[in-house]
Amino acid sequence: MWPELRAGLSGWLGPRRTIWLIGTFLVQLYSVPARANAPLNYLVGAGPRNVSTLTWGVLIISIIVVVVITGLLFFATLKSWNRPASPIWKDRELVPRATNPVAVVYAGLILSTAVLLGVTIWTMMTLADVAAPPSKPTVSIEVTGHEWWWEIRYLNSDPSQIFTTANEIHIPVGEPVAVHLQSADVIHSFWVPALSGKTDLIPGQINKTWILADRAGTFRGQCAEYCGLQHAHMGLKVIATSKADFEAWRKNQLQSESEKSIGSAGQNVFMQKCAVCHTVRGTRAGGRVGPDLTHLMTRTTIAAGTLPNRPGYLSGWIADPQHVKPGSKMPRLQIDGQQLAEVRTYLEALN
Ligand code: HEC
Ligand SMILES: [Cu+2]
Known part of the structure; x- marks a missing residue:
């Protein structure tokens, strides 16, 4: 059989094909580091x-x-x-x-x-x-899936230590974090590939999982259960830092806005146009339809990882969320150029 095999192969494997095969292999090898990132x-x-x-x-x-x-x-x-x-x-x-x-x-x-x-x-x-996690979790969070963003609540037996944020989860390196998953509307799935498998968020039920990062870094997550129009734009981030950095972040998140005493034209616009859906703790804005914006500027992205959190993108989002994320639960608002600039200035102080 070997002569046939050799004859068959050399007929098929001319010099051009050989070069092509070796080339493909090298390209694949070269792109391994790229894919690792x-x-x-x-x-x-x-x-x-x-x-x-x-x-x-x-x-x-x-x-x-x-x-x-x-x-x-x-x-x-x-x-x-x-x-x-x-x-x-x-x-x-x-x-x-x-x-x-x-x-x-x-x-x-x-x-x-x-x-x-x-x-x-x-x-x-x-x-x-x-x-089960290797040791008792030191941090517990509650993640609520919304179409199409993640509400994150840091739980604590002391109610004064509880706070809410969105789309970005900070955790201390090396410590297991308990994650309680629930949904406000349809079935979503919590997936941070580098840290854990997928767990569904099911309406009317609390599913539990846990995550642990053994090194500092930012780990991308994604809703992994098709949940409607903007399912692909339902990203999240887990940011693992040292215990000290985590504590500093947590202390800052616990602060309310009134302690920083903001009062401005922008705040007036916010109260009129945005407060029904968004909370800024310490003010009268207590809406719960959209993400808590108390510390918006401490987040690196907006709209569940869709845009970087930079002034230009922020303006673009507020002016026309339906253009950025068609179908999103934030409607296009009646807001003129001056009001837009004012409300953006207000948001930029939320850190
Ligand atoms: C009808 C409810 C509603 C109103 C009114 C509303 N929003 Fe939103 N907003 C949402 C929802 C829902 C989201 C989440 C959208 C998503 O990511 O899919 C959101 C997201 C945002 C975000 C991104 C937050 C993040 O961390 O990802 C910002 C910033 C924002 N809104 C600002 C405003 C401003 C400023 C106004 C007023 C001019 C406003 N919103 C009015 C519902 C609303
Ligand atoms: Cu989803």
């Missing part, structure tokens, strides 16, 4: 290691299985070419073979059962491992 890459974990180890393990086993099966298929195909063409069966007698060909089938069955069983047990063990 892709925001939703799940092959590089920053949380409990065993999940990414399982992913890699199953991936490698699957590749080996595909390669072996393809090899055997090639082998069987080429072997049958060696048979004399169109045998006339009536002139021939069946010659008993030295080895039992059915043994190959048994071997295949045993081997694939063993591989599948192994992978199943490994998966079960990993699932049991990640069911």
Whole structure:
């Protein structure tokens, strides 16, 4: 069979194809680091290691299985070419073979059962491992899915330590964080690939999961259950920092605006046009339809990761949210240029 195989291959694999294949391989190799930085890459974990180890393990086993099966298929195909063409069966007698060909089938069955069983047990063990955090969580948050943004509430047994923010979760490095998931409307799914698997947010039910970052960094998350028009623009970020930085951030989030005493033309516009839907703690603005804006400027993005939180984008968003995120629950408001500038100045002081 080898001469045939070699002849077949060299016919197919001319010099141009060889160069093309090697080139493709090199390009792939080169783009590996680029893909490692892709925001939703799940092959590089920053949380409990065993999940990414399982992913890699199953991936490698699957590749080996595909390669072996393809090899055997090639082998069987080429072997049958060696048979004399169109045998006339009536002139021939069946010659008993030295080895039992059915043994190959048994071997295949045993081997694939063993591989599948192994992978199943490994998966079960990993699932049991990640069911509970390695130690008692030090921080607990409640995440509420809305069409199409995330409400984040930091829970505490002391009510004065509870606060609400949106779309960006800060956590201390190395400490497990309990996450309670619920939904205000339809089913969403909480997914931060580097830190945990997916868990659904289901109306009328609280699902629990946990996250842990073993290094500092910003980890992108995404709603992973189709939830309507702007599902793709329902992103979130987990920002893992040192304990000290986390505490500083938390202290600042706990402050109300009145302590910074803001009173301006912009605030008047805000009270008239925005306060029905948005809260700014410490003021009369207590709407709960949209994100809490008390510390808007401490966030890096707006509209659930859709735009960077910079003045130009902020103006664009307020002037016409339906252009940025069609179907979003923030309507286009009747607001003139001067009011827009004033309200933006007001928002820019919310830090
Ligand atoms: C009818 C309710 C409603 C009104 C009125 C409203 N908003 Fe919103 N706003 C929302 C909703 C809902 C979102 C979340 C949109 C999304 O991300 O899909 C939002 C998002 C925002 C955001 C982004 C916040 C973040 O962290 O992502 C800003 C800033 C904002 N609104 C400012 C304003 C301003 C300023 C006004 C008044 C001129 C206003 N909104 C009026 C409902 C409203
Ligand atoms: Cu969603």
